[in-house]
Amino acid sequence: MVQGSADVKEEAEGRGTRSRALCRPGSSHTKTGGKIFMKLSALLERQFNLPSIPKVVALLLTELGREEIDLRKVTQLISTDPALTTRLLQLSNSSFFKLSGKISSVSEALALLDMAHVKTMAQAAATGASLKAVPGIQLQRFWDYSLNVAKVSRSLAGLVRQNQQAAFTCGLIHAIGELAMHLAMPEEMAKLDAEVKPLDLRRAALERRDFDYCYASVGAGFARMWQFPTAMIDALEHQYAPFDNDAYEPLAGVIHLAAWRARGKEANLSERGLAVTFPGSVGVALGLDIDMVLQQDPFDWAAHS
Numbered sequence: 001m002v003q004g005s006a007d008v009k010e011e012a013e014g015r016g017t018r019s020r021a022l023c024r025p026g027s028s029h030t031k032t033g034g035k036i037f038m039k040l041s042a043l044l045e046r047q048f049n050l051p052s053i054p055k056v057v058a059l060l061l062t063e064l065g066r067e068e069i070d071l072r073k074v075t076q077l078i079s080t081d082p083a084l085t086t087r088l089l090q091l092s093n094s095s096f097f098k099l100s101g102k103i104s105s106v107s108e109a110l111a112l113l114d115m116a117h118v119k120t121m122a123q124a125a126a127t128g129a130s131l132k133a134v135p136g137i138q139l140q141r142f143w144d145y146s147l148n149v150a151k152v153s154r155s156l157a158g159l160v161r162q163n164q165q166a167a168f169t170c171g172l173i174h175a176i177g178e179l180a181m182h183l184a185m186p187e188e189m190a191k192l193d194a195e196v197k198p199l200d201l202r203r204a205a206l207e208r209r210d211f212d213y214c215y216a217s218v219g220a221g222f223a224r225m226w227q228f229p230t231a232m233i234d235a236l237e238h239q240y241a242p243f244d245n246d247a248y249e250p251l252a253g254v255i256h257l258a259a260w261r262a263r264g265k266e267a268n269l270s271e272r273g274l275a276v277t278f279p280g281s282v283g284v285a286l287g288l289d290i291d292m293v294l295q296q297d298p299f300d301w302a303a304h305s
Contacts, residue, residue: 040213043184044221050083050179051133052125053143060084061126064119071110074118079106082146082173087121088113089169090226100227105165134179135186136193142179145199145262146172152258155296160286162250163231170235170255177218181207199266201277204240216240242282253282257293 060077063069078084085106092109093100103109110118133139153171157164178198182189188210196206207214220237235251238244239259242252256279264274278290 037188037211038185040211040217040221043180043218044225046180046184048180048183049133050086050176051139052083053081053139056081056084057122057126060122061119064115064122069115074115075107075110078110078118079150079168079172080143080147082143082176084121084125085169086173086176086222087125088118089173089228091117091121093227093229095227101229104163104229104232105169107165134182136182136190137179137198141266142175142198145266146175148262148265149174149255149258152261152293152296153254156254156257156286156288156293157251159288159292159296160250160254162254166229166232166235167251167254170232170239170251171258174219174236174239174255174259175215176222177215177220178203180218180222181211181215199263201260201263201267203263214240242285248285250286253286256282257286257288261293261296 056077060074063073063077078088088106088109089103092103092112097112099112103112150168150171154164154168157167182198192206192210196202204214204216216237216239220233223233223236231249231251234249235255238249238252239255242248242256260277260279264277267273269277274294275290278293280290283289283293
């Protein structure tokens with residue numbers, strides 16, 4: 001239907017009114033470069049049900065239903081699922097257990113928690129387990145990518161004498177902010193997805209261009225609220241640009257290199273493409289060259305912890 005000039009004027013004025021309302025002081029939205037988007041603080045106040053891997057949740061519930069639970073198997077299963085790992089760390093670092101900021105791995109959390117807590121968590125995860133739970137995200141691909149980053153992170157951490165369990169955990173959950181952004185801002189993220197895919201090497205830079213923050217800021221914001229260990233919070237927050245952190249957290253560099261390798265794999269980069277995009281300054285700081293990073297096979301540490 002073609003609109004008349006009066007209709008067009010009225011609609012434009014309406015958009016202007018809505019725009020001013022969204023951006024007024026105290027609003028959950030802000031405006032930059034002509035774009036209106038959700039503030040980071042408002043996004044962090046939202047409640048999200050991060051989706052778990054349906055098969056993992058089913059296997060976990062089966063194991064937890066046995067008379068004699070195999071703790072090693074429970075650890076293996078949770079350690080492959082970013083959402084379950086996040087929930088477990090959130091619970092174990094809560095004030096209730098008086099170990100806030102101390103628990104950095106699934107094995108440490110399970111040593112602290114009663115299996116009844118874990119079963120309740122798994123049952124809650126089962127209600128939200130879906131392959132179509134996050135608009136714009138191919139969840140199976142996202143889960144596979146996250147586990148790949150976790151495995152490479154742990155291998156690299158061993159080379160530079162960093163905490164391998166913390167590195168694995170950070171690698172596994174390093175991109176949960178991407179899920180939260182897609183859940184909170186599906187329309188805005190769909191526009192960005194059309195320009196650059198969620199697992200593209202340029203993703204963090206373009207999110208910062210459009211929103212003034214990126215998935216790393218979101219993940220770190222939640223980790224801070226959930227009282228995760230400080231080293232993990234710093235690693236998550238500065239993973240996209242480790243040298244932005246004045247103190248420089250080596251774990252952030254490890255996650256940065258692991259994510260570069262995994263995203264390069266997602267993009268099917270050639271040897272030349274990998275060489276051109278390799279974050280050399282981060283490698284130098286950690287004493288790792290491109291060959292050392294590429295030689296780290298994504299060994300299944302979750303199955304050998």
